[in-house]
Amino acid sequence: xxxxxxxxxxxxxxxxxxxxxxxxxxxxxxxxxxxxxxxxxxxxxxxxxxxxxxxxxxxxxxxxxxxxxxxxxxxxxxxxxxxxxxxxxxxxxxxxxxxxxxxxxxxxxxxxxxxxxxxxxxxxxxxxxxxxxxxxxxxxxxxxxxxxxxxxxxxxxxxxxxxxxxxxxxxxxxxxxxxxxxxxxxxxxxxxxxxxxxxxxxxxxxxxxxxxxxxxxxxxxxxxxxxxxxxxxxxxxxxxxxxxxxxxxxxxxxxxxxxxxxxxxxxxxxxxxxxxxxxxxxxxxxxxxxxxxxxxxxxxxxxxxxxxxxxxxxxxxxxxxxxxxxxxxxxxxxxxxxxxxxxxxxxxxxxxxxxxxxxxxxxxxxxxxxxxxxxxxxxxxxxxxxxxxxxxxxxxxxxxxxxxxxxxxxxxxxxxxxxxxxxxxxxxxxxxxxxxxxxxxxxxxxxxxxxxxxxxxxxxxxxxxxxxxxxxxxxxxxxxxxxxxxxxxxxxxxxxxxxxxx
Amino acid sequence: xxxxxxxxxxxxxxxxxxxxxxxxxxxxxxxxxxxxxxxxxxxxxxxxxxxxxxxxxxxxxxxxxxxxxxxxxxxxxxxxxxxxxxxxxxxxxxxxxxxxxxxxxxxxxxxxxxxxxxxxxxxxxxxxxxxxxxxxxxxxxxxxxxxxxxxxxxxxxxxxxxxxxxxxxxxxxxxxxxxxxxxxxxxxxxxxxxxxxxxxxxxxxxxxxxxxxxxxxxxxxxxxxxxxxxxxxxxxxxxxxxxxxxxxxxxxxxxxxxxxxxxxxxxxxxxxxxxxxxxxxxxxxxxxxxxxxxxxxxxxxxxxxxxxxxxxxxxxxxxxxxxxxxxxxxxxxxxxxxxxxxxxxxxxxxx
Numbered sequence: 001x002x003x004x005x006x007x008x009x010x011x012x013x014x015x016x017x018x019x020x021x022x023x024x025x026x027x028x029x030x031x032x033x034x035x036x037x038x039x040x041x042x043x044x045x046x047x048x049x050x051x052x053x054x055x056x057x058x059x060x061x062x063x064x065x066x067x068x069x070x071x072x073x074x075x076x077x078x079x080x081x082x083x084x085x086x087x088x089x090x091x092x093x094x095x096x097x098x099x100x101x102x103x104x105x106x107x108x109x110x111x112x113x114x115x116x117x118x119x120x121x122x123x124x125x126x127x128x129x130x131x132x133x134x135x136x137x138x139x140x141x142x143x144x145x146x147x148x149x150x151x152x153x154x155x156x157x158x159x160x161x162x163x164x165x166x167x168x169x170x171x172x173x174x175x176x177x178x179x180x181x182x183x184x185x186x187x188x189x190x191x192x193x194x195x196x197x198x199x200x201x202x203x204x205x206x207x208x209x210x211x212x213x214x215x216x217x218x219x220x221x222x223x224x225x226x227x228x229x230x231x232x233x234x235x236x237x238x239x240x241x242x243x244x245x246x247x248x249x250x251x252x253x254x255x256x257x258x259x260x261x262x263x264x265x266x267x268x269x270x271x272x273x274x275x276x277x278x279x280x281x282x283x284x285x286x287x288x289x290x291x292x293x294x295x296x297x298x299x300x301x302x303x304x305x306x307x308x309x310x311x312x313x314x315x316x317x318x319x320x321x322x323x324x325x326x327x328x329x330x331x332x333x334x335x336x337x338x339x340x341x342x343x344x345x346x347x348x349x350x351x352x353x354x355x356x357x358x359x360x361x362x363x364x365x366x367x368x369x370x371x372x373x374x375x376x377x378x379x380x381x382x383x384x385x386x387x388x389x390x391x392x393x394x395x396x397x398x399x400x401x402x403x404x405x406x407x408x409x410x411x412x413x414x415x416x417x418x419x420x421x422x423x424x425x426x427x428x429x430x431x432x433x434x435x436x437x438x439x440x441x442x443x444x445x446x447x448x449x450x451x452x453x454x455x456x457x458x459x460x461x462x463x464x465x466x467x468x469x470x471x472x473x474x475x476x477x478x479x480x481x482x483x484x485x486x487x488x489x490x491x492x493x494x495x496x497x498x499x500x501x502x
Numbered sequence: 503x504x505x506x507x508x509x510x511x512x513x514x515x516x517x518x519x520x521x522x523x524x525x526x527x528x529x530x531x532x533x534x535x536x537x538x539x540x541x542x543x544x545x546x547x548x549x550x551x552x553x554x555x556x557x558x559x560x561x562x563x564x565x566x567x568x569x570x571x572x573x574x575x576x577x578x579x580x581x582x583x584x585x586x587x588x589x590x591x592x593x594x595x596x597x598x599x600x601x602x603x604x605x606x607x608x609x610x611x612x613x614x615x616x617x618x619x620x621x622x623x624x625x626x627x628x629x630x631x632x633x634x635x636x637x638x639x640x641x642x643x644x645x646x647x648x649x650x651x652x653x654x655x656x657x658x659x660x661x662x663x664x665x666x667x668x669x670x671x672x673x674x675x676x677x678x679x680x681x682x683x684x685x686x687x688x689x690x691x692x693x694x695x696x697x698x699x700x701x702x703x704x705x706x707x708x709x710x711x712x713x714x715x716x717x718x719x720x721x722x723x724x725x726x727x728x729x730x731x732x733x734x735x736x737x738x739x740x741x742x743x744x745x746x747x748x749x750x751x752x753x754x755x756x757x758x759x760x761x762x763x764x765x766x767x768x769x770x771x772x773x774x775x776x777x778x779x780x781x782x783x784x785x786x787x788x789x790x791x792x793x794x795x796x797x798x799x800x801x802x803x804x805x806x807x808x809x810x811x812x813x814x815x816x817x818x819x820x821x822x823x824x825x826x827x828x829x830x831x832x833x834x835x836x837x838x839x840x841x842x843x844x845x846x847x848x849x850x851x852x853x
Contacts (some may be wrong), residue, residue, distance in 0.1 A: 039806075046558065049559075051560050053562070054562050054563070054564035055562035055563050057563055057564065057565060060559055060560075060563060062559070063555065063556055063559055066552075066555050067555065067556065070548050070551050070552045070555075071548060071552070099815065170634075184547055206551075209548040210548070211545060211548050211550050265543045266544060266545070267505045269540065317702065378563070484696055491751070491752070492751070492752065494752065494755070495755070496755070496758070497708065497709075497756065497758040497759055497763070499754045501709075501710060501711050501712070
């Protein structure tokens with residue numbers, strides 16, 4: 001009975017999750033809160049709050065998981081977590097047939113403590129100002145996997161029917177990490193959840209306070225161990241139930257042929273244990289390792305001194321250090337970007353910004369009348385913008401700039417080849433246009449005179465949207481390209497004196 | 503998803519097999535009196551954790567787009583009141599730079615006219631470049647030392663000396679000889695580290711806000727001691743142009759409109775006194791110089807409170823017509839002073 005109830009919930013939640021990811025497209029989204037389940041994630045709330053010393057409003061939703069976990073234990077893993085559900089479903093990959101073998105598979109191991117060390121490292125990183133949960137947080141990771149790997153693959157197979165063709169740079173890495181995590185079920189069921197998942201570890205810690213727990217009635221127990229045959233969390237119901245590992249899948253209740261196991265309010269203390277058995281100096285060591293890693297990462301790339309010109313952040317992004325305190329690398333903005341131009345960064349934003357969003361205008365430009373990336377960002381790393389604010393009204397209200405366009409005069413058709421072309425000016429969305437012409441009479445190769453329109457850029461109007469670069473007829477490297485210079489999120493990037501901020 | 507009472511599976515076990523202890527606890531949900539002390543403590547701990555997390559979350563909650571706007575400080579007017587009949591401008595010529603400084607200050611009525619006992623004073627030489635005194639890219643260290651001594655002697659409570667160098671500050675401060683001379687005379691030398699800047703309102707025609715070295719925000723009096731140099735874009739760098747050196751941030755942007763930027767900054771600082779060093783002047787390849795062939799020995803010091811007048815005088819030393827220098831014209835228009843320095847009450851000494 002529980003099993004089916006739980007399965008029903010699992011199907012509903014993963015279905016809802018996939019539905020929200022699918023809904024995250026310009027065509028469907030309207031004002032739906034598609035990033036809702038990301039906002040539920042307590043690890044997101046805890047790490048971003050630790051790093052930025054403030055909690056994005058939307059992340060108050062995490063209380064909906066935190067408080068019930070304090071009461072009911074780690075139910076999230078078996079009932080709600082989309083990645084947990086996938087792992088649960090794939091548990092059959094290594095599933096042994098004989099129950100005694102399964103009991104062995106699903107028994108506690110020393111390696112199950114690793115996730116607590118992973119959590120400690122992540123909390124240490126966050127305390128030092130770097131949110132690095134993107135790789136291992138199950139919700140962010142499932143989001144990213146679906147958005148930038150699974151759906152583009154399926155969509156492109158279906159001739160781009162759903163969202164048009166989608167390509168993400170080195171998306172293969174995302175595919176390998178996502179499916180690699182799922183493939184760990186070949187080792188033993190729920191390997192990822194038991195060994196690696198930092199969210200599971202966090203919820204495990206909260207479960208130390210849980211009021212509802214699995215209770216075994218020792219007096220009817222004949223030690224057949226059937227209860228442990230399908231235990232998702234390897235929580236040892238056959239011995240003393242480990243409250244921190246129990247995922248409340250309730251398989252033990254159904255597994256017991258004598259009905260000796262129940263899930264109940266305040267069972268006697270000795271019927272379960274909350275001990276994690278990890279020495280304090282290991283906790284501390286892992287946390288310190290995480291915190292210490294941050295200055296080293298910044299000694300490598302730095303946040304400000306030498307930004308990569310390709311680090312073009314989505315419109316509304318916070319200043320880079322604040323951005324890194326909040327960005328999860330979940331890929332929601334990349335999924336929703338109507339042109340597909342938002343891409344997972346590789347080296348462009350330093351090691352801390354791996355898989356964070358950057359605009360690659362050659363793939364897709366920033367749509368002038370669009371603020372969807374800020375709308376779906378679960379943590380406020382990209383602020384919600386109004387269209388009026390994004391587009392601005394010069395000169396009183398400057399637009400939000402994500403960079404600026406520059407001509408490569410050797411590649412631009414009029415500049416380099418004395419050939420007429422006005423595409424960049426034509427598609428430039430600002431008003432007045434940031435790209436303008438000067439007429440110049442030139443002598444062609446055959447000696448004839450002709451008048452050419454030579455394009456120029458007005459820094460004060462250019463928003464760095466990249467429409468010119470996307471549309472430039474010069475294939476591969478365009479004749480006009482955007483770099484992050486003059487982005488408006490930090491005065492340090494500004495080139496122009498207009499605005500009067502130095 | 504939870505249930506208080508014993509769930510279904512218990513029904514499968516014949517009642518007789520269920521031990522007595524379990525039977526009693528199975529009715530627990532209705533029997534709160536049976537909750538022992540330990541149970542109450544557990545519920546209390548969990549409730550405290552839950553309340554704690556809710557409270558913490560609410561306390562840390564940010565309000566999204568509602569930006570905290572903090573008021574930026576504005577630099578105060580540092581000018582001193584002019585006693586009736588006092589000299590406006592003094593020019594001294596002679597081989598000893600320190601003696602020239604003493605002469606001009608004495609002619610203006612002594613340092614006590616500008617600095618009162620206990621006041622905090624910031625002195626701003628030009629320490630922009632990694633150059634020796636002979637190369638005439640920075641203010642002469644003997645001039646700096648003498649000014650510091652006079653300010654200390656006037657009873658200043660605090661004497662800062664600072665500049666935002668263009669080259670590596672440590673090397674500029676050392677090679678110019680200024681750090682050594684200033685410290686020996688009793689100044690606190692502030693190097694332009696990132697932490698030395700405060701964001702302030704510039705409220706100029708062009709510049710709205712900027713990062714300024716903190717002594718300029720905190721000081722009661724400001725003394726400008728520039729050097730007279732040729733400059734590639736603005737033609738000359740003297741008193742007014744010296745205020746570029748209070749700024750951090752992206753100051754190279756100012757060159758997009760150099761004359762108005764100079765005036766905005768000079769109007770922001772409003773110095774108490776300017777002592778212009780023309781001991782050696784740089785005639786070419788400014789403002790950096792480098793070759794001694796570009797340097798001319800002038801053995802001149804000029805001082806006063808009118809920076810426009812001083813710069814007009816300095817321009818003549820460089821062989822320029824003050825009316826051709828954009829920032830001098832703009833400075834006059836902005837009411838910062840007059841280029842007709844001869845029309846002021848001027849004293850010329852020595853030479």
